[in-house]
Amino acid sequence: MSGRNEELLEYLDKSGAELFALLTRLTLRQDVAEELMQELFIKLSRSSGPDHKAGTWDAYARKAAINLAFDWRRRKRTPLQQLEQVPEPVSKDGSPLGGLIRCEELQETLDAIGRLKKASREALIRRYIQQESYEHIAEQMGATPHQVRAICSRAVNHLRVTLGSNHRQST
Amino acid sequence: MSELDENQIHDRLKRLSQIEPSQDAAERAVQRVRETISLPWATTRGRPYGLLPMMAKLAAAAVILIAAGVVAGRLSAPQVDTEQLRAELEASLKSSLEPAIRQSVLDEADRRWQSVFAAGCAELKDELAQQVRRDLTQFAAQSLTASGVQTQRQLRELIQLIEAARIQDRRNVEAALEHIESQFGNGLVTLAAHTNELQGPEQNH
Numbered sequence: 560m561s562g563r564n565e566e567l568l569e570y571l572d573k574s575g576a577e578l579f580a581l582l583t584r585l586t587l588r589q590d591v592a593e594e595l596m597q598e599l600f601i602k603l604s605r606s607s608g609p610d611h612k613a614g615t616w617d618a619y620a621r622k623a624a625i626n627l628a629f630d631w632r633r634r635k636r637t638p639l640q641q642l643e644q645v646p647e648p649v650s651k652d653g654s655p656l657g658g659l660i661r662c663e664e665l666q667e668t669l670d671a672i673g674r675l676k677k678a679s680r681e682a683l684i685r686r687y688i689q690q691e692s693y694e695h696i697a698e699q700m701g702a703t704p705h706q707v708r709a710i711c712s713r714a715v716n717h718l719r720v721t722l723g724s725n726h727r728q729s730t
Numbered sequence: 731m732s733e734l735d736e737n738q739i740h741d742r743l744k745r746l747s748q749i750e751p752s753q754d755a756a757e758r759a760v761q762r763v764r765e766t767i768s769l770p771w772a773t774t775r776g777r778p779y780g781l782l783p784m785m786a787k788l789a790a791a792a793v794i795l796i797a798a799g800v801v802a803g804r805l806s807a808p809q810v811d812t813e814q815l816r817a818e819l820e821a822s823l824k825s826s827l828e829p830a831i832r833q834s835v836l837d838e839a840d841r842r843w844q845s846v847f848a849a850g851c852a853e854l855k856d857e858l859a860q861q862v863r864r865d866l867t868q869f870a871a872q873s874l875t876a877s878g879v880q881t882q883r884q885l886r887e888l889i890q891l892i893e894a895a896r897i898q899d900r901r902n903v904e905a906a907l908e909h910i911e912s913q914f915g916n917g918l919v920t921l922a923a924h925t926n927e928l929q930g931p932e933q934n935h
Contacts, residue, residue, distance in 0.1 A: 564767055571767070575760040583751040590855055592751065593759040600763045635856060656870040659863075661745075668742045687743040715739055723734040 567604055570616060578624050584688055585628035587665060595627050602627075618699035625681055629673045671721040675714055682707050683714040788831060792823055 578599065582592035602623055672680055682700065685691045686707070693704040693711075700707065799819040803812055 567767055568764060571760060571763055575763065576756045579756045579759045580749075580751055583755075584746050584749045587749070588859070589751050589755045591852075593755065593762065594852060596759045596763055597766055600767060604767060655866065656874070659866060659870065664742055665746055668739075668746065683743075687740070688747045690747055715736065718739050719734045719736060722739065 564604065566616075567600065570620070571600065574617060574620070578620060581621070581624055581684075581689060582628055585625065585669060585684070586631060587662070587669070591631060595624070595631060599624050599627055621685070621699075622681055625684055626677070629680070632669065632673055667722065668718070671718050672714075674721065675717060679710050679714040679717070682710045683718075686711050687715075785831075785834075788827060788834075792827060795819075795823060 575596070579592055579596055582595045582599075583589055586592050586595065599620065603620060606619075606623075672683060675683065678700070682696055685696045685699075686693065693707050697704040697707045702710075796819065799815065803815050
């Protein structure tokens with residue numbers, strides 16, 4: 560086995576579970592996350608990308624994982640029944656319909672995140688979904704923490720507008 | 731322009747961050763990746779399943795061998811039968827290359843079947859998930875409609891009951907009034923007559 564593969568296996572042991580969790584959060588499906596994990600590591604093993612020293616390797620892998628997940632979301636997008644066609648339930652808590660609506664909200668949020676620019680999307684996901692510190696994100700994205708804060712803030716505002724207009728249409 | 735509350739955005743993002751895959755699924759995924767990385771073709775750069783490069787290599791090897799044979803034939807003594815040499819060379823090449831080509835074609839076919847099968851599985855899973863989702867939404871909509879109809883029916887029954895109780899109540903009051911009238915009606919007439927009689931002399935004065 561080549562040295563590159565050994566490095567890859569080492570990285571898999573170290574960060575595999577975390578990358579799988581990230582893919583699951585972005586696809587909301589474990590089976591798809593499993594397929595994308597395969598794709599991601601095949602891509603990493605064939606890429607001539609960065610020098611693959613610890614830091615850059617991790618940053619490259621995370622960026623690739625985010626891109627793969629959103630590519631999958633774009634591919635699988637199919638028209639579903641709109642929620643506004645369903646009568647308003649008396650109580651949303653605990654009911655199957657409530658669960659469906661909450662799931663739909665997450666899908667809607669992820670779709671809106673998918674429409675952000677790549678850098679904003681990556682910063683937002685790493686900060687708010689992966690709960691990484693601004694300093695760590697800045698280090699891996701080659702920016703300052705202050706810049707990352709600004710990017711995240713703009714991304715949230717963008718989501719507010721996008722999701723707000725969706726919400727208004729649905730009501 | 732309408733905007734969603736920032737807290738709602740953060741709430742949704744928090745819910746996303748709290749999604750955790752099961753331990754089993756994570757271990758299975760890591761194991762699958764480990765097995766995939768161990769396969770030599772998986773980590774080869776360029777086209778993973780290319781039949782053409784392999785065929786090209788084999789063809790190039792065959793050409794080199796033939797050329798070597800021809801050169802050897804030309805350089806060797808003229809008494810050598812070139813036809814026989816060509817036939818022998820051809821037989822030799824055939825026997826050495828044929829199994830390799832057959833094996834490579836079989837391997838390639840296997841790999842393509844496997845990849846087609848894997849893609850089919852993923853599509854099937856997607857379609858199944860979408861179908862379940864549509865069914866659930868439809869079922870929820872039907873349940874709500876049915877419960878709405880049931881509620882309306884019960885309300886109608888309640889209104890009818892109240893109306894019946896109100897009519898019954900009126901009848902009771904009417905009966906009571908008639909009873910009072912029958913009991914005290916004559917007495918009142920007598921009282922009025924006596925009153926007139928008592929007042930009569932005073933009015934005569």
